[in-house]
Amino acid sequence: MLTEVPPTVIDDNRMVRCHHTDQVERMAAAELPVGIPSVVDRSGAPLLRLAGVSKTFEQGGKHIKAVRDVSIEVYPGETLGLVGESGSGKTTLAHSILGLTAPDEGSVIEFGKEPLPPVTRRRSIAQIRGIQIVFQNPDSALNRRHSVRRIIGRSLRRLGQVPSETVNEELLHITSAVRLTERHLDMRPAQLSGGLKQRVAIARAFAGKPRLVVCDEPTSSLDVSVQAAILNLLGDLQRDSSTSYLFISHDLRVVRYLSDRIAVMYLGRIMELGPAERVFDGPHHPYTEALLSAAPSVDGDGRVRIRLEGEIPSAVNVPSGCVFHTRCPRKLEGDVCSTIEPPLLATPDGGVIRCHIPYEELAAVQVTVSRQP
Numbered sequence: 001m002l003t004e005v006p007p008t009v010i011d012d013n014r015m016v017r018c019h020h021t022d023q024v025e026r027m028a029a030a031e032l033p034v035g036i037p038s039v040v041d042r043s044g045a046p047l048l049r050l051a052g053v054s055k056t057f058e059q060g061g062k063h064i065k066a067v068r069d070v071s072i073e074v075y076p077g078e079t080l081g082l083v084g085e086s087g088s089g090k091t092t093l094a095h096s097i098l099g100l101t102a103p104d105e106g107s108v109i110e111f112g113k114e115p116l117p118p119v120t121r122r123r124s125i126a127q128i129r130g131i132q133i134v135f136q137n138p139d140s141a142l143n144r145r146h147s148v149r150r151i152i153g154r155s156l157r158r159l160g161q162v163p164s165e166t167v168n169e170e171l172l173h174i175t176s177a178v179r180l181t182e183r184h185l186d187m188r189p190a191q192l193s194g195g196l197k198q199r200v201a202i203a204r205a206f207a208g209k210p211r212l213v214v215c216d217e218p219t220s221s222l223d224v225s226v227q228a229a230i231l232n233l234l235g236d237l238q239r240d241s242s243t244s245y246l247f248i249s250h251d252l253r254v255v256r257y258l259s260d261r262i263a264v265m266y267l268g269r270i271m272e273l274g275p276a277e278r279v280f281d282g283p284h285h286p287y288t289e290a291l292l293s294a295a296p297s298v299d300g301d302g303r304v305r306i307r308l309e310g311e312i313p314s315a316v317n318v319p320s321g322c323v324f325h326t327r328c329p330r331k332l333e334g335d336v337c338s339t340i341e342p343p344l345l346a347t348p349d350g351g352v353i354r355c356h357i358p359y360e361e362l363a364a365v366q367v368t369v370s371r372q373p
């Protein structure tokens, strides 16, 4: 049976009836970002500090060790990229920061030098306002029964504490900042394309002038060229507001362009953290090396996944020693990798790598490989 395709607003001047509106938006999309440079001052206190953060879920009598002993810092105006295969604990870590899931006892999360209560309901309005999230799928994040005006207006009043008489003025300001127009304000999410919906979600996240925005794969449900427009928008908003980002993505190319530093997770652990260029160009952790050499694939649900050889082990029965040893192409002779968990060792650029192979040796073997014909 044929049904009429509902209208989708593309921009202020265009409305189409088509199942493939993202293809229309493709034409309006900006060029791919060519890197978003920022100068981050790390001499002062970090905005966000995590020390020994772990999260264990209990399910059917089993302990799922989703996040293990994570210590990271995010500085004002910085973008920290977070990459890792599906199930490595990225979202669980993000949810712990947001207070959506309580981390294990002993975990420390500080925001602006103050300890953050583990769950949102115990956080102050300033703490809630200070950290916002943009989810992967704007459809599930936005109330489909409400207009864009109501969705963003509510956040302006509640988080931005904007008085009722100036809400309209602020609405216009924020919608223009995310490059929506006044016409979009009276639309409902279902009338907007994927890219426009994500702009609404971003406007909502920025309504309370947050200091940190956690972006959990904000572009992976969007058409590739729409992704570029959204990334440019996030870069512009950061430049204008000095907001910090924790940017989670499977798309290593996206993470590289947006991030100042990158953390790589595997089975709940940070395996490597360092400046974006070094994490990409090497020397890098053998897991990062494997991720970079694996081609991303698209799942049935449209999500981009990184796939390495072999299955990722279960977070219930994590391997002994180095948790990556069951799949590591650089595993050392003998049993050191399978029996002793390597500590995070400092790299000359202020980063860390968790591997028994010393940094200089990683540099030597990885350069040798890249020079081979």
Ligand SMILES: Nc1ncnc2c1ncn2[C@@H]1O[C@H](COP(=O)(O)OP(=O)(O)OP(=O)(O)O)[C@@H](O)[C@H]1O
Residues within 6 Å of the ligand: 057, 058, 059, 064, 065, 066, 084, 085, 086, 087, 088, 089, 090, 091, 092, 093, 315
């Ligand atoms: N609410 C939950 N209850 C039980 N286990 C969970 C829960 N949420 C996550 N897990 C488990 O915790 C581990 C980490 O999951 P998480 O969703 O954080 O990974 P991820 O890196 O975000 O993966 P993806 O890339 O697929 O989004 C997985 O083993 C997952 O099955």
Ligand code: SF4
Residues within 6 Å of the ligand: 286, 287, 322, 323, 324, 325, 326, 328, 329, 330, 331, 332, 337, 342, 354, 355, 356, 357
């Ligand atoms: S410690 Fe061993 S198994 Fe782990 S990443 Fe390094 S070489 Fe590979």
Ligand SMILES: [Mg+2]
Residues within 6 Å of the ligand: 090, 091, 092
């Ligand atoms: Mg996730």
